[in-house]
Structure formats: C-alpha cells, structure tokens
Amino acid sequence: MPRYSPTVVDHFTNPRNAGELDDPDVRAFIGNPVCGDQIMLTARVTDGTVAEIRFRAHGCAASLATASVVTEAALGATLGEIEAWDDERVEALLGGLAPDQRHVAALGRQVAHRLVTNHREGVDDDAPLICA
Amino acid sequence: MELAAMLGCPDVAFRQPESEWEASVTAAMRGAFAEHAEHNAFYRAQCEAAGVGAEDIDTLADLVKIPLLPVRMFKQPDAHVLMTAPLTEVELEIRSTGTGGVPSVARRDVKTVSRVMTAIFTQYREFFQVGKGAGLFLCPSTAETPEMGMVKAFNVLNGLLDDHAYIVRDYAFDPEEALGQLDKWEESMTRHIIGPPFLVGRLLRYLELEDIALKLDPESLVVTLGGWKRYTGESIGREEFNAKIEKYLGIPADRVRDMYGMIESNMLAVECEHHRKHVPPWSYISIRDVENTDVELAPGKTGVIALMDALSTGYPAFILSEDVGEVDHTPCPCGRTGQTVSFRRRLQGAELGCCAVSIEKFIDSQEIVAECEIPAAAAPVEG
Numbered sequence: 303m304p305r306y307s308p309t310v311v312d313h314f315t316n317p318r319n320a321g322e323l324d325d326p327d328v329r330a331f332i333g334n335p336v337c338g339d340q341i342m343l344t345a346r347v348t349d350g351t352v353a354e355i356r357f358r359a360h361g362c363a364a365s366l367a368t369a370s371v372v373t374e375a376a377l378g379a380t381l382g383e384i385e386a387w388d389d390e391r392v393e394a395l396l397g398g399l400a401p402d403q404r405h406v407a408a409l410g411r412q413v414a415h416r417l418v419t420n421h422r423e424g425v426d427d428d429a430p431l432i433c434a
Numbered sequence: 435m436e437l438a439a440m441l442g443c444p445d446v447a448f449r450q451p452e453s454e455w456e457a458s459v460t461a462a463m464r465g466a467f468a469e470h471a472e473h474n475a476f477y478r479a480q481c482e483a484a485g486v487g488a489e490d491i492d493t494l495a496d497l498v499k500i501p502l503l504p505v506r507m508f509k510q511p512d513a514h515v516l517m518t519a520p521l522t523e524v525e526l527e528i529r530s531t532g533t534g535g536v537p538s539v540a541r542r543d544v545k546t547v548s549r550v551m552t553a554i555f556t557q558y559r560e561f562f563q564v565g566k567g568a569g570l571f572l573c574p575s576t577a578e579t580p581e582m583g584m585v586k587a588f589n590v591l592n593g594l595l596d597d598h599a600y601i602v603r604d605y606a607f608d609p610e611e612a613l614g615q616l617d618k619w620e621e622s623m624t625r626h627i628i629g630p631p632f633l634v635g636r637l638l639r640y641l642e643l644e645d646i647a648l649k650l651d652p653e654s655l656v657v658t659l660g661g662w663k664r665y666t667g668e669s670i671g672r673e674e675f676n677a678k679i680e681k682y683l684g685i686p687a688d689r690v691r692d693m694y695g696m697i698e699s700n701m702l703a704v705e706c707e708h709h710r711k712h713v714p715p716w717s718y719i720s721i722r723d724v725e726n727t728d729v730e731l732a733p734g735k736t737g738v739i740a741l742m743d744a745l746s747t748g749y750p751a752f753i754l755s756e757d758v759g760e761v762d763h764t765p766c767p768c769g770r771t772g773q774t775v776s777f778r779r780r781l782q783g784a785e786l787g788c789c790a791v792s793i794e795k796f797i798d799s800q801e802i803v804a805e806c807e808i809p810a811a812a813a814p815v816e817g
Contacts, residue, residue: 304522305522306521306522306524310521315514315520317511317512338536338537340536359511360509360511360537360539361537361539362539363514363541366514
C-alpha cells in the first residue's frame, strides 16, 4: 500500500470546504497538544442537518485530509448520522491509513462528535480540546 | 566539489580552500534553485516576480538573489503549495510545535530523507568521531515522538552507539533514573549525554542539589540541540552550563557540543572543539538586514538568519527564519573552512518555537498536574 491513499493525496492537495463560517451555529475544536494536530469545524445546522460546514486544520497531511473528508461527509448528513461515526468509518472515508497515521481517524471522529455535542448543548469551543 | 562528493567525503568537504568552498556552495545552490524554480509553480511565481533564474546565479554573491520563503509559511494550512514533490513522494513529515501551539510541518520526500540522513550521520562522524559507547538521551524516544525533528536528529546519533536509554517517557523526566543508567554503564562503555540544554540543565540542577559530582569517561561527550531559551523566557547561560558540566559530570568544555538547526531546513550546524558551529558546505547562511530582508549583511554583522539548503528536493528550502544571529567566515582553529553561525535570539515578536520548548512546556504541565493531584484516600489502619 502506498504511504498515502489516493483520497488523502486528493484532499490534501485540493482541500474541500477550507475556511471558517462567519457567525456559525456551532464551532468544534479538537487538538493534540503534543504533536499539534488541530481541526476546527464551523457549521450551520438546519432541521438537524448540516447545511454548511468549513474547516481549519494544522498538522500532518493525513490530518489536513481528514478535516477535508469529514466536512465533505458531514455536509447534508443529519447530526444523528454523524454521531454514529466511529474511527473505522473515518478511516474508510480516507481510503485507509498507514499505522502511524491512524491517530487522525480518532481526531476526525472526535471533532465530528464534538460538533454534534456542542450543537445539542449550545456551546462553542474557542480553544482546542485535547483529543485522546 | 559536487554535492554527492561532499556528502561522501566530509573530511575533504569541510576543509576546502575558500575559493573551492565558494564554488561548491554556489553550484549546489544553483542546482537546487533550478530544480525548484522549474518544478514548483508557487515558487516559480516568486522567482518570476523577482526576475531571477538559475542563469543569474554565478558566484556566492549571487545567492542573495534566490527568493526566500518566510518560515511561518510552514505553519499555514495551505502549506501544500510549498511542495515541489508530490505527496506520494513524501516519506517523513517532521514537525515542531512552539509556544503558539500551531505546528510547523516540513514534508521531506524520499530523496531528501536519504540525503539528510547521510548528511547528519556524516557530520556526527566528522565532528564527534564517535562510533561506540552508550548514549543517555535526555529526550523522548522516536517511538513516542516519531515526527519531532530534534528527536529524529538525535536518533541518528543513536545509530553510532552500542547502547542507549531514552530517559523522558510520557513527558516525565526522572534524574534518578538517569543516574542509575549512567551507573549501569560505568566501567563497560564510554557514556555520552545527549539532549536539549534545558534537560541537561535539569540533570545538572539535581546533581547540584544532591551534591553529587560524577566523573564520566575521558571520551564522553555532551551533545545538545534545541535552543538556550526556556519557554518561560529564561535563558540558559552557556559558560555557566559548561562550567557545571565540568564540575558535576567531569566532562571538559571542549567535549560539550551544541548544534543549531531548524526543522524546516535540513541544515545542522555542529560545534567543533572551539565551540564554533560549522555550516555544512551543502548549505549556506545569509544574514539579512532586520529592516529589509532583501539586503544581505556582511559576515560579523547581526541580522535575520536565512538558511539555504541544497539537500531538499521536496520543497524549496531557501528559508527566511525568525532567528537572529551572525556568520563568521574567518578561519577556524580546527582547520575547517566555510561559514560558522552564531544564534543570538529570536526575532522580536516571534514565538518561541522549537521541539525542546514543546517538550519542556509539556513536562512542566505534567509536573504541575502531578503536584496538584489529590492523594488517594489513606488505607484504614488495622488494629
């Protein structure tokens, strides 16, 4: 298997939904304080469905691609559907990950779940929470 | 000398007569510049805007024309535009996170990794002449921090030794464990200490407080990398550091060697026994005027450090750093030629950004957490 899946290469090179929404309904921010991987999502949610979403990310190529892939998959999805995602689901969206890249699947899943939780609880993250 | 010859024969490469060194460095930079200008659309646009091409680089004085990339570009989310090589060719992503928390990521392709590993290995042999002994690494292992540039550079040194121990685990440092390990190697191996200055400093502080004076071995080295300023802003004084090493570890100052580098560049400047950091001849350091970084300052003048590196094929490693220092072209008593570099400080307003700062900050935060931990309830007394 090549070190980066074609999906990771594609999303790293041509990121989708990059940026930050003005006045979003919800903001979720997850980061690893040691390695520095960070993903922040901002979204607008209409009738329980993600109507608009953007990301800002810092870190390795796989984590940048993860942020892009997560926004693409979340757009049009219901919050319930996103809540059902697990690490395997995110890894599948990325077309597979090398062993040393698998931490980004957890990062992607956690920031997506955080988006759902924050929307439900009406809170926003201003600084990155520490991911597992 | 050609680049490949320099990497293969460091003893000759580091001792080229001045005119040959100038020609070798210029040719290496011209070749790297031509590759990036041709194959990197983003960088080509910079070159076109500056009106410079490889044909304009004839002498050392022309290197100032090569467009530089500000180092903060490596922190940007769209840093993929910096790449000359496609992601499929990238083998290692090396990163550093400073006090700001946003990582700087340098993506090295296969060819660059091969060259850099050779270069660093070669420099360790050239400057330390080490090929055996045991290394007490006062840093995390590469298993724990696989993408941390400083640890990766130290790990190459590990390959030259017979035994090693990484003393920082889960971002905790136990000086007693370090002493236990040194004790275990006594009488069987030459003991070397490798780590960022602040962690060597922690070991020294422990020895001082406990009033323990060790006498390591005649060939022992202390090798440091990672900067002399703590994340708190406090500086570690080099003279005092050397004196304490002599007093508490029994290693003379000429065997205490610091190095200078940055993860975005492949250049590692290693100190000789005269404490001058030699810039390898596959790299060039250009000191720029703080007020106008297009202007190169003469050797001896203090300004912004620009690192130019001919090893990189993954991205144009012609980088304007946020470090301030100077270069020296005068002959070094060690006999090596070319440039030596002295780092003075970070540019005003620049964050403290390096692997060592990140490790120290995290160790301190772990210690604070541990100190604040509520002790477990005492077991009931039997009776």
